[in-house]
Amino acid sequence: MNKQPIGIFDSGVGGLTVFKEIRKRFPNEDIVYFGDTARVPYGPKSPRTVVDFSIQNARFLIQSGAKIIIVACNTSSAVALEHLESILKVPVIGVIKPGARAAVSRTKSGKIGIIGTQGTIKSEAYTRAITELNPDIVVYGKSCPLFVPLVEEGWEDHSVAGMIIEEYLSPLLEKQIDVLVLGCTHYPILKDAISRITGNSIELIDSAEAVITDLEGILKTEKSPGKDFFYVSDNEEKFRLIASRILEKEIIELQRIKLGESWYID
């Protein structure tokens, strides 16, 4: 492992929550981030399509010199991680297993809630990862498809956010869960609004933070300050705008790239 960059991909801007944690913990690593803004959202798409997109995204990062691939997108991690591991020669880290490990270590009641996109919840990847660690734990999943547009609209503190969160979460709250996994890149941005509904007795697990432990086991300490490179497949300006909110700073290196075949002539 040398001064090659860490590669991170997501379906769009949400994976910047993972980027932010990694940048904080590894200030000297170069990072290449790819957000597939032309094809977001992945959540409602079929596993086959998400696998296909994920392979293209990872290949782009490998071409950019990535020494390790972080699959920041929960939907991709849920359905494409094994495919990526089988075809790539570099280590691949998804967000599901780290999130599951953190959740299992925190629950006392043995009842864990998972929220994510339709694709993530339907895949039952979190349930499998959790019950592999402890088969006695009961897992309750709930997809919350309106959370992503809420965040993209910048409405995390808007009054409608509270109503929508309450509507989605009330079936989980009835199950007496004591841990809730925020199983989607965008949900950490709703953390305060979610905790206002869930209260103090439910611990929220942010997979973005959980990934750090896995990375610590792999990366050596770099000495010189790390650089950031951002690529998207569409809508640079929207990405720039939301990124400045999530990262609390302006991003400089941002470029649009095309993946796969295209019939569109620029």
Ligand code: DGL
């Ligand atoms: N990045 C996706 C995830 O974490 C959320 C947005 C989407 O549906 O593409 O599952």
